[in-house]
Structures are given as C-alpha cells and as structure tokens.
Amino acid sequence: MRIAIDTLFERGDNQASSAVDYLVNLCSYLPQAGPEHQYFILVGRHSAHRYKHLVRENVHLVDCVFANDYRMLRILTQQSLVPIRLRQLKIDALFAAGNVCPLIGQFCRVLKINTLHHFSAPQMLGRAKSTYRKVAFGLSARAADRIVANSSATRDDICSLLKVDPDKVTTVWEAVDDSFMPASDEAKQRLIERLNLHRPFLLFSSTLWPYKNAHTLLRAYGNLVRNHGIQSDLVFAGRTDEISYRKQLDEIVREERLAKRVHFLGLLPNREMPALYSAATMLVYPSLSETFGKPLVEAMRCGLPVIASNASCIPEILGGAGLLIDPNDAGDISKAIYRVLTDDVLRRQLIERGRERGQAFSWKESARQTLNVIESSFEEWRPTHRTAAYVAAHR
Numbered sequence: 001m002r003i004a005i006d007t008l009f010e011r012g013d014n015q016a017s018s019a020v021d022y023l024v025n026l027c028s029y030l031p032q033a034g035p036e037h038q039y040f041i042l043v044g045r046h047s048a049h050r051y052k053h054l055v056r057e058n059v060h061l062v063d064c065v066f067a068n069d070y071r072m073l074r075i076l077t078q079q080s081l082v083p084i085r086l087r088q089l090k091i092d093a094l095f096a097a098g099n100v101c102p103l104i105g106q107f108c109r110v111l112k113i114n115t116l117h118h119f120s121a122p123q124m125l126g127r128a129k130s131t132y133r134k135v136a137f138g139l140s141a142r143a144a145d146r147i148v149a150n151s152s153a154t155r156d157d158i159c160s161l162l163k164v165d166p167d168k169v170t171t172v173w174e175a176v177d178d179s180f181m182p183a184s185d186e187a188k189q190r191l192i193e194r195l196n197l198h199r200p201f202l203l204f205s206s207t208l209w210p211y212k213n214a215h216t217l218l219r220a221y222g223n224l225v226r227n228h229g230i231q232s233d234l235v236f237a238g239r240t241d242e243i244s245y246r247k248q249l250d251e252i253v254r255e256e257r258l259a260k261r262v263h264f265l266g267l268l269p270n271r272e273m274p275a276l277y278s279a280a281t282m283l284v285y286p287s288l289s290e291t292f293g294k295p296l297v298e299a300m301r302c303g304l305p306v307i308a309s310n311a312s313c314i315p316e317i318l319g320g321a322g323l324l325i326d327p328n329d330a331g332d333i334s335k336a337i338y339r340v341l342t343d344d345v346l347r348r349q350l351i352e353r354g355r356e357r358g359q360a361f362s363w364k365e366s367a368r369q370t371l372n373v374i375e376s377s378f379e380e381w382r383p384t385h386r387t388a389a390y391v392a393a394h395r
Contacts, residue, residue: 003374004040004091004107005030006082008067008074009098012046015239018294019114021270022174023097024050029367031059034375040089042082044069062089075136078102093378095370099133100140108381110374111144113137115291116157117211138162146377148370150174150292153313172369173317174292175361179271180301183278191275195265201233202337203280203304205273205295206287208240213286213309213327214249220286220333222256228338232281234258239267277302282340282347285309286327293317297361300354305347307336319360321353 007023027041031054039059041051044067051061062085066073083105086094093108094101101109118133141147141162147169149155155169192198202221206212214236224230240246246264253262268276277283283299285308296317299306306322308314315324323340326332340347 001034001037001092001375001378002040002090003030003037004042004062004086004089004094006042006078006094006096006098006101007047007051008042008044008064008078008082009100010047011068012044012049013069015267018174018292019098020050021177021294025175025177025363026097026367026370027051027054027059029363030371031056032364033368033371040091042085043067044074075100079104093374093381095374096140096144100136101144103139103143106385108374108378108385109144110146110148110377111140112148112150113141113154113158113162114150116154116161117289119157119161144168145381146170146373148172148373151290151313152316154291170369170373172366172373173361174294175363175366176294176297176301176358177270177363180274180277180298180358182303183275187275188279191272192279195263197233197235197263197279199233200231200281201235201263201279203235203237203276203283203299204285205237205277205283205298206285207238208236208245208249209242210245211288213288215252216327216330217284217286217333218249218252218256218258218262220330220337221262222252222258223330223334224337225256225258225261227334230338230341232341233261233263235263235265235276235280237265237268237273237276240264273298274302277304280304282307282337284333284337285314286325286333287311287314288327290314290317296322297358301358301361303351303355305340305350306354307333307340319357321350321357323350 005027010019031039040062042062042064043051045065046069047067048061064077066077068074079102083102086105086107091107095110097112099113101111118130122130141164149158149169149171152171155171158164158169159166208214221234253259277299282305287309288311290312293314308322309327310324311327323336325336
C-alpha cells in the first residue's frame with residue numbers, strides 16, 4: 001500500500017504540543033508496524049523540519065507548502081492541492097490525523113477526530129471557528145471511510161454529535177514518549193533549583209483553557225490552606241492561550257491570598273516534564289472535558305498519584321488507577337487532595353496502580369492498531385471503488 005499521512009493541521013513553529021508529539025511518534029512508528037508499505041508524510045514548508053529525520057527508503061516527505069501557520073491557505077490546500085498530490089503519488093489510503101479530510105479524490109480516507117470542543121465549549125473558539133468546525137468536521141466525517149477516536153468517550157461523542165454510524169468509528173488510544181518515567185534525584189533537584197520550587201507542590205499540567213477548570217482547583221486549594229494549613233504549594237505547568245482566563249485565575253489568587261503559594265510556570269520543554277512530574281506530590285486534574293488526557297498517562301508513568309475528574313474519558317484512561325472527584329465541587333477536590341496527602345497507604349496504592357496502568361499506552365501498540373484500521377479500511381474500500389478513474393490514476 002501507498003499511505004499518506006496529513007500533518008498539515010499543526011503549525012510549523014517549535015512550540016511543543018500533544019498534537020505535534022502524536023504526529024511525530026505516529027510517523028516514526030507506523031513504518032515499523034508495517035515496513036512493507038510506502039509512507040508519504042504531507043508537510044508544510046515550515047513544518048518539514050520535524051520529520052526530516054524519519055526519511056528512509058519507504059518514508060517520504062511531500063511538500064504541500066502550507067501548514068497551519070496560514071490557516072485559510074492550509075484549509076484551501078487540504079481541499080485542492082492535496083487531492084492532486086495524492087493522485088500524482090498514486091496514494092491508496094490517506095490517514096487524515098487532524099479532524100478534516102479532502103472531500104474529493106479517488107483514495108480511501110481514514111479520518112482521526114481529536115476534538116469536539118466546538119460542541120462542548122464553543123465559547124473557547126468563538127462563533128466563526130465553531131461554525132467552520134461544525135461544517136468541516138461534519139462533511140469530513142461523512143466523506144471518511146473510517147474514523148479513529150482516541151478514547152471510547154470521544155467515539156461516543158462522534159457518533160452522537162456528528163450522527164456517525166458506530167460501526168464506522170474505531171477507538172485507538174494514544175501514548176506518551178518513553179522518556180516519561182521516574183526521574184533521578186539529580187534531575188529533580190536541578191529542575192527544582194531552576195524553577196525555585198523549594199516546597200512540596202501539587203501539580204496541574206495542561207494548557208489553561210477555561211474547561212480545564214483551574215479556577216475550581218484554585219478554590220479547592222485555598223480551602224486546604226485556610227482549613228488545614230497544608231504546606232504544599234500549587235504549580236501550574238502549561239501555556240495560557242486565553243488572556244482573559246489567566247486574569248480570572250490571577251484574581252482568584254489575590255482573593256485567596258495565595259500569591260506566594262501558587263506558581264504559573266508556563267510551557268516547559270518536554271524534556272523537563274518527567275522531572276517535574278517526579279518532583280511533585282500529586283497530579284490534580286479537574287478538567288471538565290477531555291478527548292484523551294495525555295497528562296494523566298505522563299503522570300502515572302512517572303510514579304505520581306493522580307486525582308482527576310470523573311468526566312468524559314478520564315475514568316477510561318485512568319482505568320481505576322486514580323482517585324476520581326466531582327470537578328464542579330471544590331469541597332470534593334479538597335477532600336481528595338487531603339486524603340492523598342495524609343494517607344500513605346492510599347498514596348502507595350495510587351502510585352503502584354498508576355505505573356501499571358501507564359504501561360498500557362505505548363506508541364508501538366498505538367501505531368499497530370492505527371495501521372490495522374488503515375489496512376482493513378482499504379481492503380473494504382478497494383472492491384467498490386476500483387473505478388476507471390482509480391485504475392487510471394494508479395497506472
């Protein structure tokens with residue numbers, strides 16, 4: 001088979017993100033899972049640098065000029081230039097990893113839908129972007145031959161919100177890099193010194209969108225400081241894309257008189273995150289909506305006990321290895337944190353369960369399952385689409 005992988009939905013800059021991590025690892029492990037196939041990675045000119053090290057006899061980069069650095073041009077490219085390039089390359093199947101796929105062209109389409117926040121949190125995106133996503137995701141879902149979801153909860157949302165036949169959607173978990181493991185004492189100490197974190201700390205790791213619910217976590221933490229005098233600080237690791245929300249969080253910090261106890265680190269390099277997880281007391285993750293929740297897996301693999309929301313896919317990903325809370329109840333969050341701080345037996349149990357659960361998420365297995373979906377989809381697609389146009393395109 002000749003398989004194309006669309007990476008154009010991500011920007012070409014050096015800013016880290018879970019989506020970039022997914023793309024690079026998938027493009028690395030797919031050829032290992034199926035070395036008999038030819039792989040064509042669709043890249044923009046500013047994003048090609050991420051994938052150059054993967055080029056080999058059966059892995060090729062395809063210049064599509066525009067990635068998401070120029071969003072409107074990227075959208076036009078995916079719907080016009082990409083089908084032409086796929087015809088030129090005699091592509092059998094396209095794995096569209098970023099929510100949309102071309103609506104024209106003679107090839108099998110496997111679409112990965114990563115987010116449906118335009119339904120669950122439209123205010124985060126704005127009216128124009130939410131409207132575009134509803135239209136583009138819906139048309140792409142209908143055009144796709146198969147759809148990949150990264151959790152069963154996301155699969156259920158795809159089926160209900162996009163009106164997709166459940167038989168058309170397959171769940172394939174994502175994974176995290178093998179570097180996420182307990183860090184050495186030396187690595188932890190270096191990071192603590194650099195970040196000036198000289199007290200024990202609770203950790204929240206993710207981009208600070210409103211639906212991540214950091215405001216409720218701050219209220220819960222304020223309760224613990226006032227009522228129990230806990231000595232642990234609270235650390236937020238992740239960029240803030242919505243300035244108004246960061247101002248709301250800063251206001252809560254002032255109201256709760258926590259300025260010396262709460263630390264906003266911003267986005268740290270991926271290489272430093274294992275040491276940060278390993279140095280923390282626990283991960284507290286009260287998110288209201290997730291499609292996968294990669295920080296949960298990162299924390300478990302680093303030996304960190306996890307307290308997390310009982311919403312969306314989070315219970316599925318934790319698989320009984322974390323302590324679940326009602327994300328809308330600051331008191332419930334406070335009680336869970338206090339339990340883990342004071343109950344050594346519970347803490348050890350969460351660490352042990354988390355380490356075991358974390359091993360279920362590997363890139364090798366994720367790539368193998370993804371390739372199985374692509375191969376089976378193409379085998380189903382080929383007999384009914386072997387038209388004169390297809391035969392002509394593949395001569």
